[in-house]
Amino acid sequence: MNDSQTTTAPQAAVSPLLDLASITLEVNHLARGVRFYEQVLGLERLEQEAGNTSSVATLRVNAHQTLSLWQPVTRQHNDARLAPLQARGASHLHYAFQVQSSDLPRCKDVLDEHGLSWQEINLGTSDAPDRGLYFFDPFGHGLELRGVNLADSRRPYFLPSVQPARPHVLPIIGLREAALAFQDYSTMKTHLPQAYGFAFAKEQEDRDFAQFTLAPHPEPDGDGTPRRWLYAWDPQVGLADMLGGDHALVRFYADVQAVTRRVKQAGLPHLIDEVGLAVRDPEGHVFEFVEPPA
Numbered sequence: 154m155n156d157s158q159t160t161t162a163p164q165a166a167v168s169p170l171l172d173l174a175s176i177t178l179e180v181n182h183l184a185r186g187v188r189f190y191e192q193v194l195g196l197e198r199l200e201q202e203a204g205n206t207s208s209v210a211t212l213r214v215n216a217h218q219t220l221s222l223w224q225p226v227t228r229q230h231n232d233a234r235l236a237p238l239q240a241r242g243a244s245h246l247h248y249a250f251q252v253q254s255s256d257l258p259r260c261k262d263v264l265d266e267h268g269l270s271w272q273e274i275n276l277g278t279s280d281a282p283d284r285g286l287y288f289f290d291p292f293g294h295g296l297e298l299r300g301v302n303l304a305d306s307r308r309p310y311f312l313p314s315v316q317p318a319r320p321h322v323l324p325i326i327g328l329r330e331a332a333l334a335f336q337d338y339s340t341m342k343t344h345l346p347q348a349y350g351f352a353f354a355k356e357q358e359d360r361d362f363a364q365f366t367l368a369p370h371p372e373p374d375g376d377g378t379p380r381r382w383l384y385a386w387d388p389q390v391g392l393a394d395m396l397g398g399d400h401a402l403v404r405f406y407a408d409v410q411a412v413t414r415r416v417k418q419a420g421l422p423h424l425i426d427e428v429g430l431a432v433r434d435p436e437g438h439v440f441e442f443v444e445p446p447a
C-alpha cells in the first residue's frame with residue numbers, strides 16, 4: 154500500500170464488520186438457477202421456510218454462508234421482511250467463491266466438463282502467484298474461483314473447512330467477495346466507512362475500485378488470504394469483462410448495535426427486528442447486518 158492509497162477515505166477505529174454471510178442474486182428462471190448452482194457449484198438447496206414462495210431459493214455454501222436466488226414476480230416481494238426497503242437480488246454481480254489453491258487445476262476440469270468457458274488471471278506475480286478462474290452463470294453474474302490458503306495467518310471470522318471431493322462439482326469452500334457498482338464513487342469512499350463502519354483497505358491506482366476488508370481492521374488483500382471482502386467500483390467493466398452489481402442484497406456478520414448507531418446517525422432508511430439490521434443504501438443496495446451465531 155503506498156501513500157496515495159491511504160489518504161482517500163475516513164477510517165473507523167475498529168470496524169464492526171466481521172464477515173460475509175450471504176449474497177442474493179436476481180435470476181430470471183429460478184429452477185434453472187437452482188440447477189446450475191447445485192450441479193456445477195455443488196451447493197445444497199436448503200429447506201424453504203413456511204410462507205416462502207417458489208420465487209426464492211437459498212443454497213448452502215458452508216456452515217456459515219449462503220447464496221440466495223430471487224426471481225422477481227410482479228406485485229410480489231421476494232422477502233416480505235425486506236419489502237419496506239424495496240430489496241432486490243443483485244443484477245450482473247461480480248462475486249467470488251473460495252477454493253483451496255491446490256484445487257484450481259481440478260476446477261478447470263470441472264468447468265470444462267460442464268462446457269463453461271473460463272479465463273484464468275494471475276493477480277499476484279510469477280514468483281508469488283494468486284490465481285483466479287473467471288466464468289459466468291446463466292444470468293450474467295460474473296463468478297470467480299479464487300485460490301486461498303487456509304493456513305494463512307489472516308483468518309476470516311468463520312474459517313471454512315474442506316469438504317470431501319465430489320465428482321463433477323466445483324470444490325467450493327466459501328464466499329470470498331462481492332463487487333458492487335456505485336454511481337457516485339467518491340461519495341461512496343466516505344460513506345461506506347462512516348455510515349456502516351466498513352474498513353477501507355486500499356484503492357486501485359488505475360481504476361475507481363476500492364477494497365474493504367470484512368474484519369475489525371483493514372488488511373492487505375491477495376496472496377491467498379482467506380479473508381472476505383467488499384469491493385466497490387464505479388460503473389465499469391472490470392477484470393474478465395465483469396460488471397459490479399446493481400441493487401445488490403448482501404448480508405454481513407457484524408456487531409449489529411455498533412452498525413445501528415452509525416446507520417441512525419447517517420439517517421439511512423432501515424429496519425431492526427429479531428433477525429438483525431437491514432439498511433437501504435442511497436445507491437439502491439440493501440445491506441443486512443446480523444450477529445454471528447455463538
Ligand SMILES: [Fe+2]
Nearest residue numbers: 248249297330
Ligand atoms: Fe474478483
